[in-house]
Amino acid sequence: GAVVSQHPSWVICKSGTSVKIECRSLDFQATTMFWYRQFPKQSLMLMATSNEGSKATYEQGVEKDKFLINHASLTLSTLTVTSAHPEDSSFYICSATTSGRSEQYFGPGTRLTVT
Amino acid sequence: GENVEQHPSTLSVQEGDSAVIKCTYSDSASNYFPWYKQELGKGPQLIIDIRSNVGEKKDQRIAVTLNKTAKHFSLHITETQPEDSAVYFCAASATGGGNKLTFGTGTQLKVEL
Numbered sequence A: 001g002a003v004v005s006q007h008p009s010w011v012i013c014k015s016g017t018s019v020k021i022e023c024r025s026l027d028f029q030a031t032t033m034f035w036y037r038q039f040p041k042q043s044l045m046l047m048a049t050s051n052e053g054s055k056a057t058y059e060q061g062v063e064k065d066k067f068l069i070n071h072a073s074l075t076l077s078t079l080t081v082t083s084a085h086p087e088d089s090s091f092y093i094c095s096a097t098t099s100g101r102s103e104q105y106f107g108p109g110t111r112l113t114v115t
Numbered sequence B: 001g002e003n004v005e006q007h008p009s010t011l012s013v014q015e016g017d018s019a020v021i022k023c024t025y026s027d028s029a030s031n032y033f034p035w036y037k038q039e040l041g042k043g044p045q046l047i048i049d050i051r052s053n054v055g056e057k058k059d060q061r062i063a064v065t066l067n068k069t070a071k072h073f074s075l076h077i078t079e080t081q082p083e084d085s086a087v088y089f090c091a092a093s094a095t096g097g098g099n100k101l102t103f104g105t106g107t108q109l110k111v112e113l
Helices: none
Strands: A004-007 A010-013 A019-025 A032-038 A045-051 A067-073 A076-081 A090-097 A110-114 B004-007 B010-014 B019-025 B032-038 B045-051 B056-059 B062-067 B072-077 B086-092 B107-112
Touching: A004 A090, A010 A019, A019 A032, A019 A090, A019 A110, A032 A067, A032 A076, A045 A067, A076 A090, B004 B086, B010 B019, B019 B086, B019 B107, B032 B062, B045 B056, B045 B062, B072 B086
Parallel strands: A010 A110, B010 B107
Antiparallel strands: A004 A019, A019 A076, A032 A045, A032 A090, A067 A076, A090 A110, B004 B019, B019 B072, B032 B045, B032 B086, B056 B062, B062 B072, B086 B107
């Protein structure tokens, strides 16, 4: 149980274009999903928290107009990186939890490379 | 906000030996402390967690201890195996904080044959 998937697993895009990453909870209803970014050999940094049906809450320093998050259903959240630049290249990971629970279950991550 | 420190950053042990990773946290409101294992190119996998009303928890070769007074918690892996080699992250969260996890800096564990 508690399986979270991400798609795509890796993506290469050109500078200035946008890319969408999907995060799905496969066997439970995710009332809250989190999006993290991880640079090589570093820890996970929380970007934003999204609750189903509500606007995402972004961490300090994260541009909400650049990283668009949608959590339209209890099983799907999407992160869109708009006008991507090489410095946005990173490993993006989502996690999901359900109401009343502390455990977060992580997806396998999406490797984004912006050329 | 919460701050989690983790030590050591790298740990090399011989197969069969024990490994211990330690974390400290700053926010006394934190009440949930999970440990994650991350293999190269993959997402973190929850391996064990502990809540603030418990001092110790064990699951086969893995155990976690929590000292609320000192604000530190530790991961113990016994009888280490090569497949235990990975990066391990501790984290902390508080129910009142929306369950947002604050991660430690990670420990690269290498189990040598």
